[in-house]
Amino acid sequence: MSAKVLLVDDEKDFLDIMVERMEARGMDVSTACSAEDALKMVQTESYDAVIIDFLMPEMDGFSALKMFKKSRPDLSVILLTANVTEEKRIEVIKLGALDVIEKPADLNVLTQKIEEARARK
C-alpha cells in the first residue's frame, strides 16, 4: 500500500513538481495551499504524513503544527523551511513534529521521513 501524504505549501509551482516526483515514487499525494485548508483535510482524511512549509500566509508552521497535533495527536508532521536553526528544530520537535527539513530538500531524505512516519502508525 502506498504512503498517503498531504503536502502543504503556498508555492503552487513547488507543489506541482513535488506531486509529480512523489507520485512517481508510488506515493498517494494530496495538496493544500494553506494551513487552514490542510487542517480541514486532516479532520476528514487519514494521512501517513503531513509535509508543511514553515512560513505560510496567515498561519505559521508553529501555529499549524499545534493545531494539527490538537486535532490529530498521532499525526506525523514534517516541516519544510527555507532556513532552519538548531533552536528552531528543537522547538518544533518538542511541539511534536517528526522533523524539520531545510529547503531545497533532498527527496530521498523526505521519502525516508515519510517511511518513518508510516512505521509509527
Add this chain to the structure above:
Amino acid sequence: MGWKPEIITETGLQFFGRISASISHEIKNVLAIINENAGLLEDLTLMADRGQPIDPSRLKIMAAAVQKQIGRADGILKNMNRFAHSIDETAADVDLNQTIEFVKALTARFAAMRNVSVDLQLPTSSLTIPTAPFFLMNLLCLCLDFAMSASGDEKRVELAVAETENSAQIRFQGLAGLTEELLKTFPSDREKNLLAVLGADLTVEPEREEIVLRLSKNNV
C-alpha cells in the same frame, strides 16, 4: 539633534536584517523549485536508462519552469542590490513614487504572509524630495507594517501620495482596525527617531482610519 544615534543604528540594522532575511527566504523557495526540476530530470534520465523514452514536450515544460524561477530570482536579486546600495548616500534627491513602489516590492512577502493587499495611488508626475534614502525606506516600511496590522477585516491598505507647496504627503488609508491597543504602540521610539532624522511629521487619524506622513520638499 532631536534623535538618538543608538536608536537609529539599531532600527536601521533591524530593517536591513529583516529585509535581507526575507530576500534569502524567497531565494531559497526559488532554489527549492529549481532543485525539484533538476531532481525530476534525474528521475527521467534514470527511467530512460531503463528503456522508457523521455518525452521532449516534458523537457520543454521543465525548461520553462526553470527559466521562470531564474527570472523570479533575478528580480529578487535586483531588488536586493538596489536595497543594499540605498545606504551608499546619506542624503540624495529621490523620486518618491519610485521609492514607494520599491518599498511595496520589498514588503510584498510580508503583505502576502498577512493576506493584505497594498494598493498605490501615485501622482502621474514624478515627485522628487531631498532625503536620506535608507531611512526614508525604513520609515515607510515601519508605517506600512503598522498599517497592515491595522487594516482590519478588509485587509487592504492604500498608499495615496499628494504634493503640497512645501511637502509630500503619504496617506496610509483603509486602517479600519485601528484600535486603542494599536494606537498605544505607534509611533514608537523607532518611528519618532526616524521622523526626527528625516525632518518629517506623522499624524495618526483614527476617525479617518489613516496615518499621514509629511515629508519636507526642502530639507533633510
